[in-house]
Amino acid sequence: MTFRAERDRFFILTTLLIVLVTATVIFIPLLFDKSATQEDWIIVSCIFLGTNAFVLWPFLFITYTFHEEYLQVAGGPVRSKIKYRDITKVARTTDILTGYRMHSSLNSIEIFYNTGWTGSVKISPQQQEWFMEELKKRCPNMILDLK
Secondary structure (H helix, E strand, C coil), rough: CCCECCCCCHHHHHHHHHHHHHHHHHHHHHHHHHCHHHHHHHHHHHHHHHHHHHHHHHHCEEEEEECCEEEEEEEEEEEEEEEEEHHHEEEEEECCCCCCCEECCCEEEEEEEEECCEEEEEEEEHHHHHHHHEEEEEEEEEEECCC
């Protein structure tokens, strides 16, 4: 069972701002360079597309997949497998700036677990209540702090 990440206005606007700043930084110098050739424009356009593909890939393709023994959290090239037996606690969070995060919404939950270098991951699944029910089935001993 796979859940996609919820996206809210804050993250959409932030991502669009990053794309706009990247476009400005990359294309403005060419606009003022009268000696710029078509090849220059092609090279700069490829750099722009590559940079923004790297920015958008994690944002557009965040998924949370329930497997038999573990929860897979994936965003772009980053993938984490969290074994259900290692999950200790789940809590709501609005902290978007610190820690390991694979979310695109301020309406997030944080999953704490015993393994991994950070000990927790912040996620924002669509249909959060359904996600939590599925997680409770697989981790009956975890602590829920959904205040």
